[in-house]
Amino acid sequence: MAGTAAAVFGFAPASAAADVVPDLRPEQWGLTAIEAYELWEETQGEGTTVALPGYAVVEDHPDLRDNLSVDNAFGGGGDEAVGTAAAALVAAHGHGMDADGGVLGVAPGAGLLALPTEDDLPGAVRHAATQGAPVILLPENDGGEDLSAATEEAVGDGILVVGPAGGETDPSVLAVAGTDEDGELIPDSPEAERIELTAPGADLETADPELGAAQVTGTQYAAAMVAGAAALLRTHYPQLGPDEIRDALVTGSHPGPGGLPALHALSADDHAAATAADVPLLDESLTDGADDGGGVPVWAWFASIGAVLVLGVLLLVVWVRRSSADPYGVKAERAAEDERIAAERAAEAGPESRRKQRGGRRRKPRRGA
Structure with a gap:
């Protein structure tokens, strides 16, 4: 025992030469x-x-x-x-x-x-x-x-x-x-x-x-x-x-x-x-009920899967748009700054430079004019 x-x-055993740890319990x-x-x-x-x-x-x-x-x-x-x-x-x-x-x-x-x-x-x-x-x-x-x-x-x-x-x-x-x-x-x-x-x-x-x-x-x-x-x-x-x-x-x-x-x-x-051996761990009556039409129809499973996929695509689109947007206005501030710098440079350059900047050029006078 x-x-x-x-x-x-x-x-x-405590060691090769030692006895097994004694069992102090009563018989x-x-x-x-x-x-x-x-x-x-x-x-x-x-x-x-x-x-x-x-x-x-x-x-x-x-x-x-x-x-x-x-x-x-x-x-x-x-x-x-x-x-x-x-x-x-x-x-x-x-x-x-x-x-x-x-x-x-x-x-x-x-x-x-x-x-x-x-x-x-x-x-x-x-x-x-x-x-x-x-x-x-x-x-x-x-x-x-x-x-x-x-x-x-x-x-x-x-x-x-x-x-x-x-x-x-x-x-x-x-x-x-x-x-x-x-x-x-x-x-x-x-x-x-x-x-x-x-x-x-x-x-x-x-x-x-x-x-x-x-x-x-x-x-x-x-x-x-x-x-x-x-x-x-x-x-x-x-x-x-x-x-x-x-x-x-x-x-x-x-x-x-x-x-x-x-x-x-x-x-x-x-x-x-x-x-x-003859008694399954899973209650077979539950699975039989599903096979007899008492469970969820197959079309419902496919509809559920499709809905999940559509929702996943929508979430991905929203995430991409948000990640590419400018939620803190950094791009807008940079554009405004660029416009301000351009305006200052145009003012310093004078009218001639402004005409050049606009793409204009002076026309040569006709002969005999």
Whole structure:
């Protein structure tokens, strides 16, 4: 594990005889189990934000700094230990030189938007949907009709909603249960029919509010691992919608406890790649509409180009005329000066010279006159 992570984050030998820079992070078996490291050369979740409505997260933790923003518009509050641990499992980036200390999340390059609240989780979910976060991670909650409406709206807006299994059944939410290092469901897990996907959720090394590390167990932490994996896929295949990402995570999984699917990031990425091959980055319906006559007619394009050319010629003519004109009156002043000098010289030369200047000459007298 340390060797793979070292290669991804740029660790290198200090000299030919020296050992590799030591990895001071704790062993994170969850990342190894889902093979998240294998994807980091392709994507680390850059440009994708995971929203955490209902989670209180410590803003200045060194493993989350720069990845995290906190919006207290919904009253704040909540357990910072749970929120900070879950956020770090999603997108912690470690700290120290070459991130050799602290902990790493499944998607260390992803962004985090925490929306702590104790009494308006549906409002926080709706707000998260307006902030451009393609993945939402729910906390443990009792659900409710209003929350189900909010999650349904989020999915309709192209967002994948992930949450811990065990609350109210909500078809809009990818319900996740936790497993231990032996691949068994953690204690107090819900019935199998309420679980759509399993993920590491026991004895996970993560961040704590005291700016250090902690070890946690719970379904909400397994859901955080899945949200991180969703961020990796969303960055790698932005043309896929929430249904395709959800299917890739579930179908592209490994066999888990009792036949339940177990998260495997590398296999999920392979499944997503196969799906994305048939989904263009550009919406073909837009180009089809243009071909069917819904776009700009060809004659309009030629007319526009002609208008631009005519305008360019007119501007060129105006520029030439202005550049050849005498805006400051210099030529006029010189002409007036020349006339004045000529008049002075004519006055000094006398009448005879003036006749010569006019081209006249004296006629010779006739004979016998």
